[in-house]
Amino acid sequence: MPTLTDFLQFLFAGLTNGAIYALIALGFCVVHNTMGIVNFTQVDLVSLGGMFLYSALFLFGLPMPLALAGAVAAAALSGMAVERFGIRPSRSGNHLVLIFLTIGLSVILRGIMKLVWGKNRMAVPPLTADEPIRLFGATLLPQILWIFLLTTAAVILLIWIFRHTTLGLCMRGVASNPAAAAVVGIDAGRIRMVSFAIAGAMGGLAGALVTPITTLSYDVGVLLGLKGFAAAILGGFGSFGGAIAGGLLLGLLESLAAAGLSSAYKDVIAFGLLLLVLFIRPQGLFGAGKR
Amino acid sequence: MKNGTALFTVMALGLFLCWSNASSAAENIRLGAFFDLSGPASNIGTPTRLVAEMAVAEINKAGGVDGRKLELMIGDTEGNPAKAATLAKKFIYKDKVAAIIGPTRTGTGMTVKPIVEKAGIPTFMTVGGDPIIMGGKFGSYEYVFKSPQRSEVAVKRLFTYLRDNKLNRVALLYAADSFGKDGAEWMEKLAPEFGITFAAQESFGPQDTDMTAQLTRLRNAAPQAIICWTIGPAGAIVAKNRHQLGIDLPLFQCHGLPDPKYIELAGAASEGDRMPSTKLLVAAQLPDSDPQKKTILNFIHLYEEVYDFDRQFPINTHSGYAWDAVTIVAEAIRKAGTEPKALRDTIEATKNFIGVSGIYNLTAEDHNGLDVDSMVMVEVHQGGFVLAR
Known part of the structure; x- marks a missing residue:
């Protein structure tokens, strides 16, 4: 019978994965809010975050804080490059075309990563020492605390940008009415590029934080990204609060299903519940209803 | 004239290719x-x-x-x-x-x-x-x-070792893919022959990144050892999770993991983990009477020193x-x-x-x-x- 300590352990495991799903979900939401599309390169921006961290540490020999900042910045730049050289030249307003374009770009990014970093699994060191900390009988890695801390900081920063800066105002403007935004002189192309940069930073941070736990390869972001996508839908696609709640909920569902019911069917249980939620609330938990 | 030369060159080249092809096939x-x-x-x-x-x-x-x-x-x-x-x-x-x-x-x-x-x-x-x-x-x-x-041979090797070390009550953790299930089936089939019983069994997805829930359940069943049957990075994640949870039961991995990569991915958490392997990884330690020793050392010499593959793909x-x-x-x-x-x-x-x-x-x-x-x-x-x- 699981004790209270065990339950705490499952809770930590769930929240760790949940925080990562939430970061990725936020990346999906930012682009969705300004362009109205699902950006599938998000999954590769996660892998890229881990790759850049690896290179910064071992190729350039940077200390960890600098390497982490560099990895996030480089992932943000990659996001901008995807928008500028991948999406914008298509000059298409058709959402379906754009979404397919992101799928193609995602395959290209994975190919590039395979060429640059190779096909082998790599080990990324955690931010600080790997000795587990005991907390009320349960144990957790320092990396898990870093994940909670930095995810929270990133979310607060994101919300602050959106609510309290001119840039955020412009982004909200482009999201709600691109034509009107253009009339008042907002450069929609630039705003979209910024949204890709933020998506890249979110994905890159998620990748840099989680790969010390999961190990790193060119396709590590695919499954994580898929879960992040599911989390974004669960929370109501586009809603920031929803993305965070959706991510944490999905992580907890997985962990508790594995612990309480059956480890073999935990994904079936977690995604079954996700479907159930969407049957009852098609717009997601925090969705704005019909658009 | 210029065209004629070009045509002739192409024909000659074609003939040459045909000829060289035919001769090499023979x-x-x-x-x-x-x-x-x-x-x-x-x-x-x-x-x-x-x-x-x-x-x-x-x-x-x-x-x-x-x-x-x-x-x-x-x-x-x-x-x-x-x-x-x-x-x-x-x-x-x-x-x-x-x-x-x-x-x-x-x-x-x-x-x-x-x-x-x-x-x-x-x-x-x-x-x-x-x-x-x-x-x-x-x-x-x-x-x-x-x-x-065969998986059967690896399972027998592992079970012989467990029996010799009096580790009869084990917990099994395997990947829910064809490799993991194959291993689990052989273990269940061969366990009675070696007097081994399973305290608990858990599985995980081969792409999963956290197995602390499964390991916690296994620990609660109080086994003498944990056997993990998977290939790829999941095995290293299990080793790290076991270390994180502070479970001091011995961990046994399958014959797919003896690879320097495993140690690289799991880091210090892999210390003490045991697994069945070919003799290739411990060639230097083999007694001189081992009939394979000469063949293996020759192979390692070629692989590492003559062809220099080990920098990209360690043996x-x-x-x-x-x-x-x-x-x-x-x-x-x-x-x-x-x-x-x-x-x-x-x-x-x-x-x-x-x-x-x-x-x-x-x-x-x-x-x-x-x-x-x-x-x-x-x-x-x-x-x-x-x-x-």
Whole structure:
């Protein structure tokens, strides 16, 4: 019978994965809010975050804080490059075309990563020492605390940008009415590029934080990204609060299903519940209803 | 005039190519070789190809087979069974190969199996799964052989060790893919024979990144040891999770993980983990009386110093399988020639063949030919593999 300590352990495991799903979900939401599309390169921006961290540490020999900042910045730049050289030249307003374009770009990014970093699994060191900390009988890695801390900081920063800066105002403007935004002189192309940069930073941070736990390869972001996508839908696609709640909920569902019911069917249980939620609330938990 | 010259050059070139092609076909013995050179298992397929090429180069350097050179026709299965099927047909009907080496993965191998069976071309696979050389519902296996040990052999090796160390009550954690389930089935089947009981069983998805929930449940069942059966990075994650949870039960991994990569991915958490392995990883520690020692040390010398593969692909437990497949086939061609039926019969009659991965004794029923004594138990000790005590 699981004790209270065990339950705490499952809770930590769930929240760790949940925080990562939430970061990725936020990346999906930012682009969705300004362009109205699902950006599938998000999954590769996660892998890229881990790759850049690896290179910064071992190729350039940077200390960890600098390497982490560099990895996030480089992932943000990659996001901008995807928008500028991948999406914008298509000059298409058709959402379906754009979404397919992101799928193609995602395959290209994975190919590039395979060429640059190779096909082998790599080990990324955690931010600080790997000795587990005991907390009320349960144990957790320092990396898990870093994940909670930095995810929270990133979310607060994101919300602050959106609510309290001119840039955020412009982004909200482009999201709600691109034509009107253009009339008042907002450069929609630039705003979209910024949204890709933020998506890249979110994905890159998620990748840099989680790969010390999961190990790193060119396709590590695919499954994580898929879960992040599911989390974004669960929370109501586009809603920031929803993305965070959706991510944490999905992580907890997985962990508790594995612990309480059956480890073999935990994904079936977690995604079954996700479907159930969407049957009852098609717009997601925090969705704005019909658009 | 200028055009005339160009035309003549092209014709001459064409003639030259035809001639060189025809002559090489008459002289060389062709072997088809296809592996996962791209796709998810490319980190296994690429070094396998390098080793196969190394084996062929060494045989040719020593004068080839009866004065004829071996020639590898390389193909990339891309981890795609349909692509592998196309390549197998190309090898058989267009390249007219004498035998085929590969593919890399069990699923791909199962697709290729009926094709080579129908055409009657001896095929030496480097796949892990046993169904390749099992009959009944898995189809006939007259022409199909494989060089890596069966899962059954690895399980027996592990269970012998557990019995000798009086670890009778174990908890089992396996991946919910075909490899993990195959291992779990063999363990359940063989457990009574070795007096081993299972305190608990849990599984996880091969792509999962956190197994603390499963390990917590296993710990609560109070076993004497934990056995984990999976390939890839999941095994390293289990080791790290066990360390994180502070579970001080011994952890045993399967025969797919003895690889410097495992230690690199799991870090200090892998210290003390034990697993069944080929002798390749602990060659220096083998007694001089071991009949394989000379072969293995020669292989390591070639791999690391002559061909310099180890910087990109450090030697692991699987490195020798392509070498064994190529050398057994070459030896059989030397004895029987390239007529497929005779070649098949000769491969099947291989006895006491000292390979890198074990001593092969093939029979009509056993198209692998490696027994429990081809494996040793190894232990992670100070960042390297040593023989387990």
